[in-house]
Amino acid sequence: MSEKRRNSLRTLFVCAFVVGLALPALAVQPRERLARYDGAVKPRAGGTVAISPLAVDELPSGDSLRRGWEKFVTEQGGGWKVYIDPRSGLPALAEGRGIPWVPGPGNTLQSDGPVTIERLERLARNFLAEHQALLGEWNDQIEIDPEASVERRPGVYQLVFRQVVDGVRVENARFDFHVAAGNLVSFGTHRWARVTTSGVPRIDAAEAQTIFDAYLGGEDRESRVPAAPPELTLLALDPRMERSPAPWQGARGEGLAHRLVWRLSFRVPGEAPLWVGEIDAHSGEVLAFYDAAHYASVRGGVFPRMGNGDCAAGGCDFPHPLPFADISEDGQASVFTDDFGVYQCNSDGAPVTTSLDAQYVRIADECGPTTESAVCAEGLDFGQRAGENCAVQPGASDGNTSAARTSFYHVNRAKQAARAYMPDNTWLQGVLTVNTNVNNTCNASYGGQLNMFRAGNGCGNTGENLGVVVHEWGHGMDDNDGGGFDNPSEAYADVVAIFWSHDGCIGPGFYVDGRTCSGFGDTCLECTGVREMDWAKRQSGEPATPAGFVDPRCDAGDGPCGRQVHCESHPISESIYDLATRDLPAMGLDAASAWQLAEKLWYETRTGSGGDIYNCSLPA
Ligand SMILES: [Zn+2]
Incomplete structure (x- = not known):
């Protein structure tokens, strides 16, 4: 591709429409944060007392x-x-x-x-x-x-x-x-029973501290700052001292045992955990060591698949953790929630605010600013769907819309999964702006930022549509994987959407007026998204090849065959869908492994990709 053409492509607003849905395979994600003393954690045996009255x-x-x-x-x-x-x-x-x-x-x-x-x-x-x-x-x-x-x-x-x-x-x-x-x-x-353990300790707090230090090892002892004075307390435990709770089957009145413990705590400045050790004040045994920091979460209603109200098909919102969201406690500089939307309070009663101007994604909703606040320890709940487009729950900020929450969630998940495959990609580490409820309908676009349109004219809100959101994000990934845009970028974006949805229909719920996609004349049988990449679900029942589909059906354009770029996505996207759902299973792979292999092959070959995805020379 000429430099001139590449530049013109870069400045083009790439039209969207995409597909898919599918939660990321969490198992392939690296753990985001490994706390310093995780290896020493020791749950309090017998500490969970199951009671069946x-x-x-x-x-x-x-x-x-x-x-x-x-x-x-x-x-x-x-x-x-x-x-x-x-x-x-x-x-x-x-x-x-x-x-x-x-x-x-x-x-x-x-x-x-x-x-x-x-x-x-x-x-x-x-x-x-x-x-x-x-x-x-x-x-x-x-x-x-x-x-x-x-x-x-x-x-x-x-x-x-x-x-x-x-x-x-x-x-x-x-x-x-x-x-x-x-x-x-x-x-x-x-937890009330006769205590037979003495409340007078046999070892003092200093001895308990020595035992605790020995347990933790000496390497980074200087970095530990005591969080509270040593505290003496009696614990009522299950006398079996087992890890997993079970109802008491023993003699009545003998179902609780007491241990007198020294509770010692410390923090490492700049790190979230509040580390607590419990040392038996009679025997000196280290009974438990754990992170006692108070964590709360940011959450809100997200559409798993689309916003069309078809709950069985993923069209109704329900509370999701909002990962990597910004949290400012008491006006301090923002920190970010982890991948489960969890954050830590320094002061339980302090006010916290978030504006979804976050670690990897910034939401700019055209209905208004997105800003929510809460008491730190109670967590920050954005609430759920209130209605279409700019509708928000009573008391919610103008930009706390279904599209804002849903786009925030899915773009974060898409970026998180891609980071696992492309850990060195700097674009994935940066902040991507997503404009939601853009005052337009029946489309979405990528042009350095994502632009998700409102519901109307027979179309759903594309910011509430997983497939369309991920398709647009796919254009961004294509633009930033090195090598410039693939041609057609529409295929790249459709393939990414297919991986997220495990569905050949790109963006089901895009149409909400009963329409299915046109298939460029090879009508989609059931797909309410923009394109159907499972050839068996189009009227012809035939795979789309350059000669059999692109040549007779696609208008003139800039694709490798010189045809319209969305139309030319078909041979490529169908091949990927076929690979994952037909070819690999035919070789003996189970469905999950087939999807994983196809996805891995795709992402790990994206770095440096650009230009024509395939060579094409149609008959004159
Ligand atoms: Zn597109």
Whole structure:
């Protein structure tokens, strides 16, 4: 190709239309971030305590616990349901029609002064003493949690007691009481059992630190900055100390064991993880080592395939993680979510904002700016479809459109997959601008940026259409793989779309008025996209060859045969589709392996490709 022609091609807005859909094969992706101490991670054995409560009437009829609770229910006039935690023999939940505690609309007690948490605490302690045979004797281990004990709504109270041994709290153990309309209406325990482990440590914090340092090794000790003072805590664990949780089958009341631990933590400045070690304060054993950083995610509604509302075919949006999105916490410089849309909060309550002006993709939506914010720890949810084109959810920014979210997601995934094949390609490392809801219809284009058009005139919004989005991105990849555009670039773009969709129909849902593609006169039987590259699904049932298809059907143009470039995509794209779905399977490959091989052959031969994809000399 002459230099002049190449330049004219480069400046041309390459028309689009593409296909496909298909999630990237995550297995071929390299892990984006390997944290420094990943190799030392040790999950807390027994830390996940599976609880399957048992209704009291499921206990054997002669069981003394069952008889005791039946007596309780009778005394309260019936109407109570009690579920036992087999690990402790205590109620996981008891709920009923109410036991009058303080004056309220649910009883006839006479008003006698204000209802306070202190007053309710006294009532709860009296209740425990009255029902000691069923609830146990905890006076030496129980204390009210003033932060968790609150009036949730007028007249509705939650009381939470914590278990404390030798001044050390048992983590996550709680005994709850709920009062509504003046009555006790429910109570229950969680991870609550008699502690037989001493809360007085045998080793001190300094000794625990020495053990921790030895566990981690000394190489980068200087880089570790303590994140919090050493903390002594009691853990209630499954006594089997196994990694995977299972319901308790052992003796009732023996389903929890306690370990006193020193919890030590550190960060490495500039890195996300908050590393935590737990060292048994009696034995010195390293019980656990893990990343405790609080991660939240950016997510939003994305159309898997198209925006036409045909849910079974991938035409309805649902929440997806938004990968590599920008996140600014409290006005600080942006960081980026990982490939699962996850980010880390420095401060859980801080505000975070994103504008999809991100690591690899920048969205510019013509409906308005895209800016969403949230509380850091809660994560940032863009929400889902509100309607066509510029419609957004109430309160959402003008540019938080279905096309913005969907294009952001799919272009990111396409780039991510390509980075795995072409790790040295600088364009893939850069930021690609995607203009969504461009005020036009029935097309899309690439010209250094992607331009995705609105729905209308019988066409769907191309920014909501995986196949079209990836086709346009394919032009960009073609432009930036070295060697300039292939000719026709339409074939490059169609092939990329086919790989993503595993579908010969390029951009199904492009037409939403019942039309199928024209096939340049060889009518598409079912494809609502722009081209059908499975010849069996066109009227003729014949593969498109230069002599049999391009010559009689394609108008004059700039393709290798001197014909229109979209039309000339057919012989090439059909060959690739045939290779993946017919030729390779005929040689014995399963479908998934056939697609993978075809894709690998394609991408790994793209670097430096350009000019005519094939030689052609049609009859004069
Ligand atoms: Zn195109």
